[in-house]
Amino acid sequence: MNRPNIVILGAGYGGIMTTIKLQKMLKLNEANITLVNINDYHYQTTWLHESAAGTLHHDQIRIPIRNIINLDKINFVLDKVVSIKPEEKKVKLETSELSYDILVVGLGFEAATYGIEGLEEHALTIDNINNARLVRDHLNYNFAMYNKENESNQARLNIVVGGGGLTGVEFLGELANRIPEMCEEYDIDKNLVRIINIEAAPSILPGFDPFLVEYAINSLEARGVEFITRAKLKACKPGCIVYERDGEQFELPTMNTIWAAGVRANSVVEASGFETNSGKVEVRRDLRAPDYDDVFVIGDCALVKNPSSGNTCPPTAQMAVQQAATAAENVKALVHDKKLEEFTPKDSGTVASLGNNDAIGIFLNNQKLLGWKATFMKKMIDNRYLFKLGGVNLLMKNGKFNIFY
């Protein structure tokens, strides 16, 4: 190929890392590289729950793209992807169209509402910067309104978190720390505020080590979180939610419903005619889409099997970053007409934060950590990512160094 057009869609964990690696790996005259993203910033999805709870300002978790990529080597296009036309090797954006020779799709996830009645209208999500700061402002607003109204409206102080997976639990942890502060600021008796988690499974954090789950439940309950498990959200109304438990329906007054239970691959992928499996492209071992030799799919849009265990890779930042490394290598191999390598996921563990000062985690060789040690690990992982992304400068600017509390 003669200076091929490489187009990368999305500047999430997968896309931005692919871009940064290609920027180093390819010389200026070897390829034209274009990165397309809906925002002019990259953000750390794994920190969104902190912005939503109001414990970390959202400007601390986003990084201007111009600060981390070299604009002399990369064309940056600020636009929204409407569809991909792999037959024509084109990408349709909202205001223009791009042609590619090699495409990397890293369009991430979006909230899934599973058709639950009223969820889209009356619940909030934690799936991007806009929505995370809306959650924070929405909670503040209801706390402020509570004191404005003559009649006490308990629905303003009941906070319902839908889903006890990783995002739900991490958000609960931040919220449990933030609520006492908010009560001081807004002159509200903290005994009036309820934080309620609704989870359909018999326990939160399904799949996690039971001992650590027990620890997490204890840590959150001690800070006032209530768990309602085996409960399915049926409807979301302006002043309440309806859930079903043991075949019975219950109504819970709330004006603060945060839906953290559902995530699906960006619907652009499915709409563009790729063959999908629950919305994701089941990629080949070199991370290319089954029918297209010039399209890589990584991160939450890709269904990747672990060849040794046969398990599906979880939709995590860790996997997206690992896949980006392979995708970049393979893009370079295509440019140079070399053999492509296969992706092998390496599970370096999972940590669930329970607030700024508590966490649980499983690391290499099934080592369990909890409390400050797990928190420490979590922050080290975050800091390592920042270092890989933007070197010492970015680490110093956005890193988490309050590692002992």
Next chain:
Amino acid sequence: MNRPNIVILGAGYGGIMTTIKLQKMLKLNEANITLVNINDYHYQTTWLHESAAGTLHHDQIRIPIRNIINLDKINFVLDKVVSIKPEEKKVKLETSELSYDILVVGLGFEAATYGIEGLEEHALTIDNINNARLVRDHLNYNFAMYNKENESNQARLNIVVGGGGLTGVEFLGELANRIPEMCEEYDIDKNLVRIINIEAAPSILPGFDPFLVEYAINSLEARGVEFITRAKLKACKPGCIVYERDGEQFELPTMNTIWAAGVRANSVVEASGFETNSGKVEVRRDLRAPDYDDVFVIGDCALVKNPSSGNTCPPTAQMAVQQAATAAENVKALVHDKKLEEFTPKDSGTVASLGNNDAIGIFLNNQKLLGWKATFMKKMIDNRYLFKLGGVNLLMKNGKFNIFY
């Protein structure tokens, strides 16, 4: 009198200063002093516009009452005054009743809506801590929602301030500084945001020196504020306001209407059967109510004439603090059966802040100040008040020392 019961209603500028002075002037065995207030904190009404704009956190402008009064000498009752029964020498509170021998009424002001349609339901006010923080959170919420919605709703970004008096103008000044920051935080093009002032008079700041008013208009317009003068607010609806100008009616889309145009004395005073003049008690020269020798009325609930000019004292913090000094002296005189003194207002000037870094002011001998000099004076006045209230400690904690910017 044998250890008379002195009851002070309200811990605003007038009430708290009367309390602090009496605490120093009377010995423990000379009187029982009780302070009644609706909150457990005193706050600086003259700074509320900063909290409402989000430029100063509301916790910076309130001071716990226990930090500034000596609870060994003063009984503090946290309750709301329902009515005063001067014939029975009793005060009815929401949860109890108090008897007094000497009463000081310093119940301050409340927002007046003049029966404008929909104002109470759809406009916000800046008249206390609860409402000021609600204004801030309301603006944040609308900015966050703007990016959430698929269709741009300009009403979320139009901010209408009703009234171009001191509060309205000071709020506009803070807002004009805060909006560019908010636009950065919320990813909103700052050219989309409109800040519109609606004033019924031909100019803002009626009664102020015309040269300084010109300066203020220029300073605010340069930062994007629009003025619509000779315009009367007719109605406030969920998504717009209606105003009348030159006999014609106009509609302006907005979901942010802040009403800073109307203030009246606390309605408890009128409802308690005192003889009132536009809601205020026209006190005698010793600040006592006309018909009751044991009731003092000060601050915004009192109509005080300047004996030399015949003018009415303006409802300002400055006047309330001066009246508190006289009221405290006269309470002491009653206790000791001495002659009461007369109140003589001293006008030490007026400053209108135009944001953190700009202001206009008139000082002694009609000296006009503008820009940083006026800002400096304003902050010095604020700092002096804090010093009088809580000494060096409070000044160091809550004072404004960024006096050059």
